[in-house]
Amino acid sequence: MIRIGYGMDVHKLVEDRKLILCGIEVPHTFGLLGHSDADVATHALMDALLGALALGDIGKLFPDTSEEYRGADSVELLKVVMEHVSEHGYRLGNTDITIAAQRPKLRPYIDLMRENLAAAMNASVDQISVKATTTENLGFVGEELGMSAYAVCLLIKA
Numbered sequence: 363m364i365r366i367g368y369g370m371d372v373h374k375l376v377e378d379r380k381l382i383l384c385g386i387e388v389p390h391t392f393g394l395l396g397h398s399d400a401d402v403a404t405h406a407l408m409d410a411l412l413g414a415l416a417l418g419d420i421g422k423l424f425p426d427t428s429e430e431y432r433g434a435d436s437v438e439l440l441k442v443v444m445e446h447v448s449e450h451g452y453r454l455g456n457t458d459i460t461i462a463a464q465r466p467k468l469r470p471y472i473d474l475m476r477e478n479l480a481a482a483m484n485a486s487v488d489q490i491s492v493k494a495t496t497t498e499n500l501g502f503v504g505e506e507l508g509m510s511a512y513a514v515c516l517l518i519k520a
């Protein structure tokens with residue numbers, strides 16, 4: 363039996379924050395604002411995994427009103443989500459993530475991101491796809507006010 367999941371997330375770009383995507387710090391003049399490390403890509407991925415099992419969303423699991431999750435490393439939260447996946451008797455088939463960002467160029471970091479997520483998810487790199495796109499200077503992403511990320515995943519009955 364297989365189950366499909368989908369997740370999306372948006373965070374605002376601000377000065378004086380690190381830019382963390384898929385757990386990798388990407389050098390940039392702006393970073394994403396959020397209660398945790400604001401790793402928009404990992405958040406979309408976690409919502410896809412939780413969605414596949416109809417377990418709600420990351421806001422339910424890790425409330426942003428909780429001091430426990432202030433500045434949280436989202437990849438550590440992803441490991442917790444993967445524990446839920448195994449407890450429900452599923453394993454990752456594959457995931458495909460798209461990050462929408464006008465700048466900086468993410469290509470040099472894509473393989474690092476895939477390796478980092480694969481390690482956190484106990485998966486192999488070929489199960490993890492990470493892609494990046496600009497939005498041709500259009501909308502909030504194009505105007506560099508924020509970034510968005512979208513993820514789908516397939517879970518397979520273990």
Ligand code: MG
Nearest residue numbers: 371372402405
């Ligand atoms: Mg988020």
